[in-house]
Amino acid sequence: MLFSAxxxxxxxxIDKKHxxxxxxxxxxxxxxxxxxxARIAVSREYLWHVRExxxxxxxxxxxxxxxxxxxxxILKVLPNIKPFNTCDIQAEKExxxxxxxxxxxxxxxxxxxxxxxxxxxxPAHAVLDILPPEYDKDFFTxxxxxxxxxxxxxxxxxxxxxDMEKAFKCLLKFVLRLDEAERFDEAHLxxxxxxxxxxxxxxxxxxxxxxxxxxxxxxxxRLTFEDYYSFIVTDFxxxxxxxxxxxxxxxxxxxxxxxxxxxxxxxxGFAPYMLRGKRTxxxxxxxxxxxxxxxxDNPIVAVYEKRAxxxxxxxxxxxxxxxxxxxxxxxxxNNMLRAxxxxxxxxxxxxxxxxxxxxxxxxxxxxx
Numbered sequence: 001m002l003f004s005a006x007x008x009x010x011x012x013x014i015d016k017k018h019x020x021x022x023x024x025x026x027x028x029x030x031x032x033x034x035x036x037x038a039r040i041a042v043s044r045e046y047l048w049h050v051r052e053x054x055x056x057x058x059x060x061x062x063x064x065x066x067x068x069x070x071x072x073x074i075l076k077v078l079p080n081i082k083p084f085n086t087c088d089i090q091a092e093k094e095x096x097x098x099x100x101x102x103x104x105x106x107x108x109x110x111x112x113x114x115x116x117x118x119x120x121x122x123p124a125h126a127v128l129d130i131l132p133p134e135y136d137k138d139f140f141t142x143x144x145x146x147x148x149x150x151x152x153x154x155x156x157x158x159x160x161x162x163d164m165e166k167a168f169k170c171l172l173k174f175v176l177r178l179d180e181a182e183r184f185d186e187a188h189l190x191x192x193x194x195x196x197x198x199x200x201x202x203x204x205x206x207x208x209x210x211x212x213x214x215x216x217x218x219x220x221x222r223l224t225f226e227d228y229y230s231f232i233v234t235d236f237x238x239x240x241x242x243x244x245x246x247x248x249x250x251x252x253x254x255x256x257x258x259x260x261x262x263x264x265x266x267x268x269g270f271a272p273y274m275l276r277g278k279r280t281x282x283x284x285x286x287x288x289x290x291x292x293x294x295x296x297d298n299p300i301v302a303v304y305e306k307r308a309x310x311x312x313x314x315x316x317x318x319x320x321x322x323x324x325x326x327x328x329x330x331x332x333x334n335n336m337l338r339a340x341x342x343x344x345x346x347x348x349x350x351x352x353x354x355x356x357x358x359x360x361x362x363x364x365x366x367x368x
Contacts, residue, residue, distance in 0.1 A: 001084075001087060001092050001156065002224055002225060002226060003083060003086070003087055003224070003225065003231075004222055004223060004224045004225075005083075005222075005223055005225075005231070005234075005235070006209065006211060006220040006221065006222050006223075007020060007220060007221045007223060007238050008211065008213075008218060008219070008220035008221065009242075010238075010239070010241070010242030010244065012235060012238065013211075013220075014083045014086050015083070015086040019239065019242075019244050019257055019259050020235060020238040020239035020241075020242060020244055021235060021236060021238070021239020021240065021244035021245065021246065021257050022235070022239070022257055023082055023083055023231070023232065023235045024167075024171055024232055024235050024236040024239065024246055025246045025255050025256060025257045026081070026082040026083075027081065027164065027167060027168055027171065027232055028168065028171055028172070028175070028246055028255040029254055029255050030080060030081045030082070031081075031164065031168045032334065032338070033080070034080060036077055036080050036081055037161065037164055037165065037168070039073075039077045040074050040077050040078070040160065040161045040164070041161035041165075043070040043071075043073040043074050044070060044157075044158055044161065045070070046063050046066040046067040046069075046070055047067050047070050047071070047154055047157060047158040048158055049063055049067075050063050050064055050067040050154060051151075051154045051155065051158055054108075054147070054150070054151060054154075057112050057115075057116075058109075058112055059105060059108050059109055059112065061102050061105035061106065061109065064100060064102075064104075064105040064108075065100055065101070065102060065105065067100060067154065068096055068097070068099065068100020068101075069100075070157075071096045071100070071153070071157050072093060072096060072097070074157055074160070075089055075092060075093055075096070081164075083231075096153070099149060099150060099153060100150075104146060104150075107142075107143050107146060108143060108146065108147060108150075110143075111139070111140065111143040111144075111147070113134070114134035114135065114136070114139070114140070115140075117134040117135075118134065118135050156227065159227065160227075160228055163227055163228040163229035163232075164228060164229075166229055167228070167229050167232040167233065169366060170196050170197050170233075171232075171236065171246060172330070172366070173196045174192060174193055174196050174245075174246070175246055175247060175248055175255070176326055176327065176330060177192050177196070178192075178245070178247060180192060184243070184245065184258065184263065185243050186240060186241060186242075186243055189240055189245055190240060193236070193237070193240055197233060197236075197237075202225075202229075202230035202233055202234055203225065203226035203227055203230045204223050204224065204225055204226070204230055204234060205223070205224040205226075206221055206222070206223055207221075207222050207224075208220070208221060208222070209222045239257070242259075243258075243259065243260065244257055244258065244259050245257070245258050246258075247264070249265070249266050249267040249269070249282050250265045250266055250282075250286065251266050251267075251271050251272075251273075251282035251285055251286050252267065252269060252270075252271055252272050252282050252337070253333055253334065253336075253337040254267060254269060254337075256268075256269065264283075265286070266281075266282040266283040266285075266286045267281075267282050267283070268281050268282070268283060269281065269282060270282070271284075271285040272337075272340060273285055275288055300336055300339045300340055300346065300350070301336065303336070303350070303351065303354050304332055304333065304335070304336040304354070307332050307354050307356075307359065308329055308332060310356065311325050311328050311329055311332070312325070320360075323367070324363060324367065327363045327366055327367055328359055328360060328363040331359060331362050331363055331366065332354060332359060335350060335353045335354055335359075338350075
């Protein structure tokens with residue numbers, strides 16, 4: 001499921017205009033929300049298996065149909081993550097339903113059977129180009145086109161969760177290392193970004209198109225992406241070129257896109273706390289409490305504070321590295337925010353996720 005984006009003057013346009021870097025921030029905010037990433041990643045048992053069997057030259061029709069069902073499950077979650085919400089999901093569901101049928105599975109199995117006959121042709125017949133009766137040029141061409149569509153589709157949806165996880169981890173590391181920059185501009189942020197993302201080959205098709213800019217016509221780059229990771233990396237670096245970078249708000253813990261080099265700790269979104277009985281922005285809330293630790297008596301925060309204190313102690317004793325401590329604290333904060341927003345998570349999983357064993361296990365996984 002490919003999509004295109006237009007880039008010009010630090011602006012990205014898909015369905016609407018946003019600052020370049022906007023979609024990288026969306027991934028940071030939406031990756032864990034409603035367990036989006038986990039729900040996508042878990043729907044790959046048959047995708048992986050069918051991908052392997054097709055490469056070996058055989059297919060089980062039941063597995064093939066179940067692989068299509070897994071893609072349908074992924075398509076139910078994808079609209080929760082931008083910019084997939086702009087795609088024609090219904091059309092893609094219909095394409096998948098048409099592609100992963102028993103009839104198509106039977107065609108592929110028949111193709112493998114016929115191809116085996118051709119490959120085992122008698123050498124004397126091969127010299128004279130005498131093909132077995134199983135060979136049908138039109139049939140072979142039709143099924144090879146079908147196999148190409150199936151393989152491209154399976155490869156896209158099977159690697160999509162890995163693309164999301166890889167991009168998320170890289171962006172997360174970048175945010176955690178922002179304090180290393182003396183100034184928040186391209187010259188100072190780019191070295192950090194390049195070290196984290198290393199050399200990245202993006203599968204992108206580039207063309208130049210005319211777009212309207214106020215009353216004039218201007219040239220923009222229209223980029224078509226073959227995979228999600230290429231899109232996120234492109235959006236991130238296009239934003240970085242113009243001084244746009246993701247940052248985490250010190251009040252609500254959500255990520256927001258900075259578009260200037262000033263040092264801003266808090267976003268302009270609504271804070272999760274009331275101020276004199278009224279909703280207020282994170283920046284105003286931070287100013288009102290003079291950046292003091294908030295809600296110390298809140299039991300959710302108390303669990304976080306206890307774990308954060310233990311992390312600091314272990315760091316000072318040298319039993320964990322500074323990098324490990326920073327990531328563990330970050331994950332603990334995200335767990336706290338999630339508990340504040342999700343009552344079911346608070347009552348069923350929050351305490352378990354904040355145990356040393358579980359938190360450190362999650363930290364090791366994120367640092368891999």
